[in-house]
Amino acid sequence: MITTYQMDVNEITVEVMNPIKSAFKGKTINITVSDAFDETEYLFSTLINTEHLERSIKQAEEGR
Numbered sequence: 001m002i003t004t005y006q007m008d009v010n011e012i013t014v015e016v017m018n019p020i021k022s023a024f025k026g027k028t029i030n031i032t033v034s035d036a037f038d039e040t041e042y043l044f045s046t047l048i049n050t051e052h053l054e055r056s057i058k059q060a061e062e063g064r
Contacts, residue, residue, distance in 0.1 A: 006036055 003023065007016070044050045
């Protein structure tokens, strides 16, 4: 089972950990922490993606 939690670092409390402990009771788990990313920012992160997305948006606006 894979479960993803996205929250502000200030929201991490013991109360957040208890449901995780219950869901994975008796198992060894991995906890990975990373910065959340903005999907729009990611999609526009390269020139090729930006150009493709801008063409697609224009086509959608024109009804194609």
